[in-house]
Amino acid sequence: GVTQSPTHLIKTRGQQVTLRCSSQSGHNTVSWYQQALGQGPQFIFQYYREEENGRGNFPPRFSGLQFPNDSSELNVNALELDDSALYLCASSLAGRATNHEQFFGPGTRLTVL
Amino acid sequence: AQKVTQAQTEISVVEKEDVTLDCVYETRDTTYYLFWYKQPPSGELVFLIRRNSFDEQNEISGRYSWNFQKSTSSFNFTITASQVVDSAVYFCALSNYGQNFVFGPGTRLSVLP
Numbered sequence: 116g117v118t119q120s121p122t123h124l125i126k127t128r129g130q131q132v133t134l135r136c137s138s139q140s141g142h143n144t145v146s147w148y149q150q151a152l153g154q155g156p157q158f159i160f161q162y163y164r165e166e167e168n169g170r171g172n173f174p175p176r177f178s179g180l181q182f183p184n185d186s187s188e189l190n191v192n193a194l195e196l197d198d199s200a201l202y203l204c205a206s207s208l209a210g211r212a213t214n215h216e217q218f219f220g221p222g223t224r225l226t227v228l
Numbered sequence: 229a230q231k232v233t234q235a236q237t238e239i240s241v242v243e244k245e246d247v248t249l250d251c252v253y254e255t256r257d258t259t260y261y262l263f264w265y266k267q268p269p270s271g272e273l274v275f276l277i278r279r280n281s282f283d284e285q286n287e288i289s290g291r292y293s294w295n296f297q298k299s300t301s302s303f304n305f306t307i308t309a310s311q312v313v314d315s316a317v318y319f320c321a322l323s324n325y326g327q328n329f330v331f332g333p334g335t336r337l338s339v340l341p
Binding site for chain 1: 232260261263265270271272273274275278280319321323324328329330331332333334
């Protein structure tokens with residue numbers, strides 16, 4: 116399945132954070148979502164073959180990397196209080212599309228103080 | 229712009245009752261995909277179904293059934309004979325073939341014993 120680390124993280128405003136995800140074996144596409152408390156997941160971006168393939172309405176301080184070994188990272192610079200949320204990673208065989216079944220990890224709960 | 233509305237924020241039913249979760253979507257695309265995901269208290273999103281815009285056949289899977297009506301832009305989800313284990317937040321989601329995946333705000337279902 117999809118795994119994410121760490122499970123929980125506490126940072127202060129202005130700091131930088133890196134969240135990690137290990138995709139399901141064989142999946143070529145990874146997407147990241149931000150889920151604020153009580154809301155639905157918001158699409159941040161998608162990576163396919165190590166390139167950003169699509170992006171939601173998030174500023175450039177949200178960036179990512181996808182590695183050949185089924186792992187990926189979400190980096191957030193200059194943290195703001197509103198960045199506090201559950202960050203979900205999802206892998207799929209979607210390629211350049213977003214219409215495939217996605218397999219989600221358990222998420223990383225980020226708290227910004 | 230794409231949008232998903234789930235008007236029911238919370239629903240409570242008693243075990244063995246049937247319950248329908250509503251989903252209304254907006255899109256200008258002629259080709260699109262609709263999904264339902266379940267998010268139990270553990271937090272991990274679980275895929276339930278995917279339906280493309282050209283397939284309006286209703287689907288039944290065990291106690292779950294889905295009713296897709298393009299004329300009303302709705303993709304409703306019914307659980308028959310609900311069980312306590314069905315308690316979760318359910319999300320309806322919409323995707324075009326491009327790089328955009330939109331979740332609704334979710335409906336919290338509580339099934340009481």
